[in-house]
Amino acid sequence: MTDPRPAGAQRPLPKPTPETAHFWEGTRAGELRLQTCMGCEKTYFPPRFFCPKCGSRSVKMVKASGRATLYSYVIAQRPVPGFTPPYGICVVELEEGPRMMTNVVGCPQTPEALQLDMPLTVVFEPKDDTITLPLFQPAGEQVR
Amino acid sequence: MKRKSIAVVGAAETTDLGVIPNLSQIGLNADAALNAIADAGLKPSDIDGVATAGESPIALASYLGITPTWIDGTGVGGCSFLMHLRHAAAAINEGLCTTVLVAHGESGRSQIAPSAPPSYHPGSLEGQFEKPFGVGWAPTMFTIPLLRYMKTYGVTLEQVAQIPVIQRQWAALNPRAMEKAPLTVEDVLNSKMIAYPFTRHMCCLVTDGGGALVLTSAERARDFARPVWVLGTGESAESTMISQMQDFTSSAAFRVSGAKAFSEAGITQSDVDHLMIYDAFAHLPLYGLEDLGFCQPGEAAGFIGDGHTAPGGSLPVNTNGGGLSYMHSGMYGMYVLQESIRQMRGIAPAQVKGAKISVAHGVAGWFSGSSTIIFSNEAP
Ligand SMILES: [Zn+2]
Numbered sequence: 001m002t003d004p005r006p007a008g009a010q011r012p013l014p015k016p017t018p019e020t021a022h023f024w025e026g027t028r029a030g031e032l033r034l035q036t037c038m039g040c041e042k043t044y045f046p047p048r049f050f051c052p053k054c055g056s057r058s059v060k061m062v063k064a065s066g067r068a069t070l071y072s073y074v075i076a077q078r079p080v081p082g083f084t085p086p087y088g089i090c091v092v093e094l095e096e097g098p099r100m101m102t103n104v105v106g107c108p109q110t111p112e113a114l115q116l117d118m119p120l121t122v123v124f125e126p127k128d129d130t131i132t133l134p135l136f137q138p139a140g141e142q143v144r
Numbered sequence: 145m146k147r148k149s150i151a152v153v154g155a156a157e158t159t160d161l162g163v164i165p166n167l168s169q170i171g172l173n174a175d176a177a178l179n180a181i182a183d184a185g186l187k188p189s190d191i192d193g194v195a196t197a198g199e200s201p202i203a204l205a206s207y208l209g210i211t212p213t214w215i216d217g218t219g220v221g222g223c224s225f226l227m228h229l230r231h232a233a234a235a236i237n238e239g240l241c242t243t244v245l246v247a248h249g250e251s252g253r254s255q256i257a258p259s260a261p262p263s264y265h266p267g268s269l270e271g272q273f274e275k276p277f278g279v280g281w282a283p284t285m286f287t288i289p290l291l292r293y294m295k296t297y298g299v300t301l302e303q304v305a306q307i308p309v310i311q312r313q314w315a316a317l318n319p320r321a322m323e324k325a326p327l328t329v330e331d332v333l334n335s336k337m338i339a340y341p342f343t344r345h346m347c348c349l350v351t352d353g354g355g356a357l358v359l360t361s362a363e364r365a366r367d368f369a370r371p372v373w374v375l376g377t378g379e380s381a382e383s384t385m386i387s388q389m390q391d392f393t394s395s396a397a398f399r400v401s402g403a404k405a406f407s408e409a410g411i412t413q414s415d416v417d418h419l420m421i422y423d424a425f426a427h428l429p430l431y432g433l434e435d436l437g438f439c440q441p442g443e444a445a446g447f448i449g450d451g452h453t454a455p456g457g458s459l460p461v462n463t464n465g466g467g468l469s470y471m472h473s474g475m476y477g478m479y480v481l482q483e484s485i486r487q488m489r490g491i492a493p494a495q496v497k498g499a500k501i502s503v504a505h506g507v508a509g510w511f512s513g514s515s516t517i518i519f520s521n522e523a524p
Contacts, residue, residue, distance in 0.1 A: 011278075012266060012271070012275040012276055013266065013276055014267070014271060014272035014273070014276055015265070015266035015271065015272070016272070017267045020272060046388070071292060071392065072289055072290075072392050073288065073291060074284055074287045074290075074291075074339040074341070074342065075340035076278060076280065076284045077336075077337045077339060077340070078280065078283075078338070078339075080280045083278040086340070087278055089284055089288065089339075090277075091288060091387045091392075099388065100273065100387060101273060101274045101385075101386075101387035102277055103277050111340060116292065116295050117295075
């Protein structure tokens with residue numbers, strides 16, 4: 001077991017909303033898009049049309065570097081539709097500051113392979129015409 | 145000290161606990177409610193305020209034949225009942241009602257007419273940014289922060305595994321506890337892996353049950369047989385998305401709720417004789433002890449390891465056996481309240497001798513909400 005990629009179409013997929021469409025258009029285009037407040041310069045995630053720190057509606061889209069580190073995780077042992085256990089449910093910290101939930105692919109789903117603070121890079125995995133999920137892999141791996 | 149206060153004048157759990165095949169969710173609510181109302185020496189018609197979660201407070205009031213002047217359906221998860229108590233204090237002090245029933249009943253194991261659990265629309269924030277990565281329910285969400293906590297403070301899995309072991313020692317003293325057989329650290333670590341690093345014994349039970357409280361003003365409470373006074377209350381909230389919890393080593397909701405309750409009560413941690421920390425999973429007492437100010441950050445595992453929270457220790461914690469060994473119907477908050485009240489009444493199976501102040505601390509869905517209630521058997 002080296003990869004938690006789902007077996008089929010049952011994996012729950014996101015349904016973009018008007019406030020998040022830019023994020024999912026971004027992953028489809030191979031970009032991880034965050035937002036930055038023009039007032040207080042806070043960079044934040046998940047997407048919304050205002051700054052969660054100061055409430056300003058003056059926000060701009062920024063392209064993240066795609067570099068991150070592993071902040072924490074569990075390795076799920078029970079089946080969830082679209083997943084074959086064991087698989088890591090991971091929270092990564094992006095270089096820009098925000099954290100996001102994801103899966104770390106391209107390495108065994110074991111405590112030995114999944115080390116906190118290990119460097120990661122984003123990899124984009126198309127699921128259908130609309131949705132491409134941002135997953136992460138150990139930094140230095142070949143981009144698939 | 146508070147200008148006004150309230151007291152618990154009736155408290156009881158469901159007649160049975162654990163596996164209850166003969167009652168539905170609303171039936172469990174009613175069984176607990178009738179027991180608590182009888183414990184107060186009252187009748188359902190004496191109740192003018194009703195609060196519950198899971199079940200609709202209107203449905204429950206109607207089922208019990210009560211026409212209320214105040215209801216509260218705050219339903220944010222496991223600590224909703226602590227919040228109900230806090231909201232009821234405000235309502236009673238404001239004169240909105242005089243005699244409040246806070247009820248809980250949940251057919252967590254038998255699943256007889258339960259409320260549907262919340263489902264996330266794929267367009268919700270959780271639906272877009274968490275569900276696609278394989279989270280199931282509590283066992284794969286509540287648990288995610290622990291590895292970061294362990295790395296930050298150099299805490300080992302063996303230390304975390306001591307928590308279920310000690311709570312099982314408390315459960316052994318409680319005839320109503322579901323699981324009473326002694327556990328060792330090895331038993332905990334070798335039990336079935338649920339979501340690494342959490343094994344079966346580090347996760348709560350799944351049971352049926354309920355509990356209820358009857359609350360009234362502190363002034364009127366003097367006319368009742370066994371009042372337990374409320375000295376202070378707190379509540380707070382953080383993100384419903386576990387991935388967005390600000391600090392995986394400490395809960396902002398715990399810190400704010402706890403500080404509010406201690407400040408209102410006008411007491412310090414050293415005044416506390418007994419502590420209940422909602423333990424849906426084994427790591428919660430670590431966060432509770434530190435975020436409520438009983439231990440410095442990173443020191444709770446050592447404090448527990450030294451036996452302070454165990455039978456005979458300086459700060460008895462989760463003396464009913466906790467969600468890990470006593471019972472856990474799904475929204476466990478009612479049971480931390482019930483055990484704190486039993487301790488204050490001097491009737492707990494594992495009674496802490498001479499205890500005068502008890503703190504009950506609750507959590508809602510993976511650190512998203514929190515509420516803290518401070519009780520005393522001495523009038524404020
Ligand atoms: Zn801002």
